[in-house]
Amino acid sequence: MFRSLLFAPGDSEKKMLKASNVGADCVILDLEDSVVESRKPIAREMVTEFLKQGGNPEVSYFVRINPLDSGKFLQDLAAVVPAGPAGIVFPKSNGVQEALVIGNYIEVLEVEHGLTTDSVRLLPLVSETPTAIFTMGEYKDGPARMMGLTWGAEDLGAAVGASANLQSNKDWTSPYQMTRALCLFAAHAAKVQAIDTVMADFRDLDRLKVVCNEGRRDGFTGKICIHPAQVEVINEAYSPSSEELNHARAVIKAFAENPEAGTLQIEGKMIDKPHLVLAERVLAFAAELANK
């Protein structure tokens, strides 16, 4: 599971290197929106070369390819997949059929280049067009390689001509609150990681902390970001706190000691099956972090 996923423009050797050494669980080497048209070919070469050199072994490298209607995604995949990225970020996905198509192309390349089938994971960006909003429930039938779902507000806002996506108090406006919630539930319906979107105002780390805590509260387990300074805040917020770990252990202990009971109480609060599931999830994630 990734807490922090940091974007680095694929045409900047400097940023790809720097992004590798700031504690991000995943670095997304970008071939899409952060690279201008004229630099797409050089970015593709630079990202491929960067992957071949291996980068930081502690980091999982994903590559964001160009979208299906760009006429570039096949060249992107053909160049980068043989270099063995941990995954592909698929932007402007308009439903599960498109994610399946991308998955099939990746599989051909895995077979051709002797990589294990489904070893290259897939992270679709599921909210970047108006059409996409009506497809999110479909991802429960997504490809096995799909490891998460994430969403974006910027392209969607541009597509509908929205003049802003944040309210004056910096909360999302209602169309983006809805989009965020749809992505959250779509990811859980698909049993993959729900990954919250970027906070563009990268200097405001106090606000980032609030947003991360809200995301975690709601069921997101990680967040994409665009600036190295955001990584530490995200990692901290998305790691289980000692209180959460203690509570999770207490829940598991209570059920273990009362194997016949479906419902119990801890300190005057009712707990039942969903609490046990959540406690197990918290401890499994803590164990995963400890093994990193």
Ligand code: COA
């Ligand atoms: N990855 C790696 N390094 C980054 C970085 C990133 N995403 N964002 C900033 N840095 C580096 C800068 O190069 C600079 O390095 P230096 O101190 O060695 O010169 C340092 O961090 C501080 O950067 P800062 O001056 O605060 O910001 P900036 O003006 O250089 O960059 C952005 C601001 C938004 C252009 C930059 O953060 C960026 O490119 N982000 C990623 C954009 C992207 O990939 N978008 C696509 C997804 S939405």
Ligand code: MG
């Ligand atoms: Mg975009």
